[in-house]
Amino acid sequence: MSDRTLAALALVPVPDRGRRYSATRRVRWGDVDRRGRLRLDALARYLQDVANDDTRDAGHDPMAPWVVRRTGVRVVSPPTLLEDLTLTTFNGGIGSRWAERRTSITGDRGGHVETASLWIFLDPSTNRPARLTAEFLDTYAEAAMGRTVKARLSHGRPPDGAERRAWPLRSTDHDPLGHVNNAATWAPVEDELDRRGMVPRWAEVEYGDAIGPTDEVELFSTLTAEGTVAMWLVTDGAVRASAVAGSS
Secondary structure (H helix, E strand, C coil): CCHHHHHHCCCCCCCCCCCEEEEEEECCHHHECCCCEECHHHHHHHHHHHHHHHHHHCCCCCCCCEEEEEEEEEEEECCECCCEEEEEEEEEEECCCEEEEEEEEEECCCCEEEEEEEEEEECCCCCCECCCCHHHHHHHHHHHCCCECCCCCCCCCCCCCCEEEECCCCHHHECCCCCECCHHHHHHHHHHHHHCCCCCCEEEEEECCCCCCCCCCEEEEEECCCCCEEEEEEECCEEEEEEEEECC
């Protein structure tokens, strides 16, 4: 893992004060790969669900306009089929217009995953980043314990010579917002790692822009000198999402 990626995945521990919310999920057949390991795209769905559940439980609007900018995952021990998981989520850091949602996942069979997602708050009338509300800060700021986070993207563009192949979109990839759902963006990460015979132990996805239902998408990938896989989802020459991942 590179120094940059280590910094991005510097996951803060569960705080001893401030709001924490926990929910449970059972790993089902549709969530695992052929080895019985919880896939990253299924994990991403769990993260979306527990975030929405927490928002609703806190009395906030579950339809408030937040968009994910970056998600990092560290798989300490992969959860497996039919394992019961406890997901504990809390605020790991704050910016002026965004916040980090940390989620710690533990299973009754030893599964353990740590994640951090950076979400940007939007003004619903302009779809531009907006300052965090007093309501949000009153609920979530204490758990961050003064930590600040940045929203800058860092993966860059595909290098010359990167492998490329078409990545066809499916109707099931899209959500009511009219673009590829965040969780579906993890499917090409799983696919590319499996194609290279790698089981992910850590990964980070960045979201530069939305992918629409009629977009023609290409998946660029390359194996770095550090033994990690870098990937980019590209439409009309523009990087819409990117990822770095490794198996150690």
